[in-house]
Amino acid sequence: MRHTLLTVVLMLTVMPASAQFAIPRDAKLEAKVEKTLQKMTLDEKIGQMLELNLDIMGGYDANRVWQLNETMLDTLISKWKVGSILNAPGTRAATVAQWQEWIRLIQKKSMKYIGIPDIYGLDHNHGVTYTQGGTLFPQPINMAASFNTELVRTGAEITAYESRAGNCPWVYNPVVDLGRDPRWPRIWESYGEDAVVNAKMVVAQIKGYQGDDPNHIDRFHVGTSTKHYFAYGAPWTGKDRTPAYLSPQLLREKYFEPFKQAALAGTLTMMVNSGSVNGVPLHASYEYLTKWLKEDLGWDGMLVTDWADINSLYSREHVAKDKKDAIRIAINAGIDMSMDPYSVDFCILLKELVQEGKVSMTRIDDAVRRILRAKYRLGLFDEPNTGGKGYEKFGSDEFAQKSLQAAEESMVLLKNDGILPLSPNAQQSSPKILLTGPNANQMRCLLGGWSYTWQGSNAEDLAEKYNTIYEALCNKYGKDNIVLEQGVTYRERGRYYEENKPQIEQAVAAAAQVDVIVACIGENSYTESPGNLSDLWLSENQRNLVKALAKTGKPIILVLNEGRPRLIADIEPLAKAVVDILLPGNYGGDALANLLSGDANFSAKMPYTYPKEINSLNTYDYKVSEVVGTMAGAYDYDARVSLQWPFGYGLSYTTYEYSNLKVDKASFTADDVLTVTVDVKNTGSRGGKEAVLLYSSDLVASIVPDNRRLRDFTKIALEPGETKTVTFRLPAKDLAFVGADGRWTLEEGDFLLRVGRLTAPTKCRETKIWDSPNI
Ligand code: BGC
Numbered sequence: 001m002r003h004t005l006l007t008v009v010l011m012l013t014v015m016p017a018s019a020q021f022a023i024p025r026d027a028k029l030e031a032k033v034e035k036t037l038q039k040m041t042l043d044e045k046i047g048q049m050l051e052l053n054l055d056i057m058g059g060y061d062a063n064r065v066w067q068l069n070e071t072m073l074d075t076l077i078s079k080w081k082v083g084s085i086l087n088a089p090g091t092r093a094a095t096v097a098q099w100q101e102w103i104r105l106i107q108k109k110s111m112k113y114i115g116i117p118d119i120y121g122l123d124h125n126h127g128v129t130y131t132q133g134g135t136l137f138p139q140p141i142n143m144a145a146s147f148n149t150e151l152v153r154t155g156a157e158i159t160a161y162e163s164r165a166g167n168c169p170w171v172y173n174p175v176v177d178l179g180r181d182p183r184w185p186r187i188w189e190s191y192g193e194d195a196v197v198n199a200k201m202v203v204a205q206i207k208g209y210q211g212d213d214p215n216h217i218d219r220f221h222v223g224t225s226t227k228h229y230f231a232y233g234a235p236w237t238g239k240d241r242t243p244a245y246l247s248p249q250l251l252r253e254k255y256f257e258p259f260k261q262a263a264l265a266g267t268l269t270m271m272v273n274s275g276s277v278n279g280v281p282l283h284a285s286y287e288y289l290t291k292w293l294k295e296d297l298g299w300d301g302m303l304v305t306d307w308a309d310i311n312s313l314y315s316r317e318h319v320a321k322d323k324k325d326a327i328r329i330a331i332n333a334g335i336d337m338s339m340d341p342y343s344v345d346f347c348i349l350l351k352e353l354v355q356e357g358k359v360s361m362t363r364i365d366d367a368v369r370r371i372l373r374a375k376y377r378l379g380l381f382d383e384p385n386t387g388g389k390g391y392e393k394f395g396s397d398e399f400a401q402k403s404l405q406a407a408e409e410s411m412v413l414l415k416n417d418g419i420l421p422l423s424p425n426a427q428q429s430s431p432k433i434l435l436t437g438p439n440a441n442q443m444r445c446l447l448g449g450w451s452y453t454w455q456g457s458n459a460e461d462l463a464e465k466y467n468t469i470y471e472a473l474c475n476k477y478g479k480d481n482i483v484l485e486q487g488v489t490y491r492e493r494g495r496y497y498e499e500n501k502p503q504i505e506q507a508v509a510a511a512a513q514v515d516v517i518v519a520c521i522g523e524n525s526y527t528e529s530p531g532n533l534s535d536l537w538l539s540e541n542q543r544n545l546v547k548a549l550a551k552t553g554k555p556i557i558l559v560l561n562e563g564r565p566r567l568i569a570d571i572e573p574l575a576k577a578v579v580d581i582l583l584p585g586n587y588g589g590d591a592l593a594n595l596l597s598g599d600a601n602f603s604a605k606m607p608y609t610y611p612k613e614i615n616s617l618n619t620y621d622y623k624v625s626e627v628v629g630t631m632a633g634a635y636d637y638d639a640r641v642s643l644q645w646p647f648g649y650g651l652s653y654t655t656y657e658y659s660n661l662k663v664d665k666a667s668f669t670a671d672d673v674l675t676v677t678v679d680v681k682n683t684g685s686r687g688g689k690e691a692v693l694l695y696s697s698d699l700v701a702s703i704v705p706d707n708r709r710l711r712d713f714t715k716i717a718l719e720p721g722e723t724k725t726v727t728f729r730l731p732a733k734d735l736a737f738v739g740a741d742g743r744w745t746l747e748e749g750d751f752l753l754r755v756g757r758l759t760a761p762t763k764c765r766e767t768k769i770w771d772s773p774n775i
Helices: 005-011 027-039 042-048 070-080 096-113 140-146 149-165 195-210 248-255 257-264 286-295 309-315 323-333 345-355 361-377 397-408 443-447 469-477 504-511 540-550 588-597
Strands: 050-053 058-060 066-068 084-086 119-122 223-229 269-272 302-304 412-416 433-436 482-484 516-522 556-561 577-580 643-645 656-663 673-682 688-698 709-718 723-731 744-746 749-755 758-764
Touching: 027 361, 042 050, 042 345, 042 361, 066 096, 070 096, 119 361, 140 149, 140 195, 140 397, 149 195, 149 397, 195 223, 195 248, 195 257, 195 709, 223 257, 223 286, 248 257, 257 269, 286 323, 302 361, 309 323, 323 345, 323 361, 345 361, 397 588, 433 469, 433 504, 433 540, 443 588, 469 482, 469 516, 469 588, 504 540, 516 540, 540 556, 556 588, 577 588, 656 688, 656 749, 656 758, 673 688, 673 709, 673 749, 673 758, 688 723, 709 723
Parallel strands: 050 084, 084 119, 223 269, 269 302, 433 482, 433 516, 516 556, 556 577
Antiparallel strands: 058 066, 412 577, 656 673, 673 723, 688 709, 688 749, 749 758
């Protein structure tokens, strides 16, 4: 009952004539949108606002092959005028030919009965999840660790191309939820804990997916749905879709930032956070959906709900009394399309709400305009189907090479006492390796969730042609040199965390014949609520395996293959080297073999803080007062940030020396742009790539300042002995923070700019406070 009259009045001002649009409008395209809208009936308009799941339009035949039922499709499209369909049958990857056929039929019916094409959406999240034989990349958390925006853009281009090959024009990606809580089961779906990393990656990804002109997206590019808007990744309980409680500073400065950049880069659509923030479900928030996004940023894209989330407003969040009430709240808050997978009730109830005056025609028209705009921008009216000729590179070696490169650039070397690289040399001098641990011989855990199936489970058959770690090491070192004795295995038919009865003694016995032990430990695949956990420590069986192997005295290399940083503080000291491969995708095994052997060099850095203690889950940008030294006297105020590995940490087979950090202005005002330069030299004997990270610290501020904030980064390649000067341009307003009154504030005073271990001081000469919510 919170939004009624007030909302209706405000709705009229959703897009004031004077508003600056996030991306420039195309007048011709807008005219087409208006013309189509004018011809539509209320039923047609409401139908456009509904998105259904493909599953309800067919079933499995006697051969257990899913078939689209034309009669059912006819009814749904002709009677209910449904504007969008999503998902893969049984959430399992189909072939390109199946996609072409299904979507072609859907488009045929849509054009016949409504004259408006369908916008079909798939969770092609790290490559074409739901298309067999396509290219899967490392998960976004790996792409973040690569700190390589170019690679991210290329990956998105390839995914767009391979999606369109199967007629699919819309992907539910990028994900920029900020992985700031290691307990949350989806932190690997986005770019780690930092707002700037997420913001730069989302822009690169949108350009890769959509191309450079969001008004005219060609047949090799797709529309994006940046998700999950916003602050989804910080549930208080650590469990998926539970409430978050966040300060206004965190919300505006950090969680909103990547979505703001996505809007400014022209993301066609956004998907909304299923949960609530400070008690307000996002699906019910006029403030966040309409005010922050559509009005303040002038973003004219379309907002789609997450899975059945209008229903969640009454069934889970209890802010609506029934479905009709929930629809009223959500549509008035700014939702344009309801992903209501299994039901057409939405059409009946929304029509009643319009007739009762509880949802205005202005709001309906605004929503439908946004949907039509997305369809026109995607060229769907002219070419509803794209697949067929012109997509010969689908699943090609060229694309595979990019995925391999991404995997190599995304594995983080966290510890190396000199044991790595493990050179294969000539066959006789090759080290003999015991390969152990539950992740040693499975594709599923290299891939993670959203890989051929929703949970990434039951899909080994579709990933058969790729190499597990075991297969890749056999290829690299010779089968005779690899002894596989896993010691601990996952129960593949159970929950992701279930393990079979351990056989640790067998692994220990096998260690007698080898020179070195490579222990592949971590997690099996999962996503969303099935990935919830109750203990962040790595499983006891796996830690016992490593402890037992350590007693053999053979050197241990730990390979961490996990969606989130599971605690390993008790076994880390037992290892000579540690590599965090995160979720590296189909070429993860090959990439690891190349890196362990020294055929490739490490260049990744941690995209999040790796915690050490269960009660010390800090992020790198913690408040300075989270570290309190002991004062003189009787009291011990000691508080420490205790962590296993910091954000931005990562070793290589070469070394880099940073020098000459300079900032061009000893003092500045809010309108200035600071130029920061630093020399980076490769001081080792191997070529390599180095991610160079620029941080700032505001030394004194009117609200407790963050310890440090990442402001920019780049990645450079350096031959041995080579030096490059890296230049960053840092607008001074980027150093502002959100003050106690909720306004952007840049205060007079001292700042330190930091790169590596170097610091450069500079000073802000005047205080500026902005009235605008976006600066
Ligand atoms: C997930 C989204 C996904 C949607 C459609 C939801 O359960 O939260 O990330 O895009 O399903 O499959």
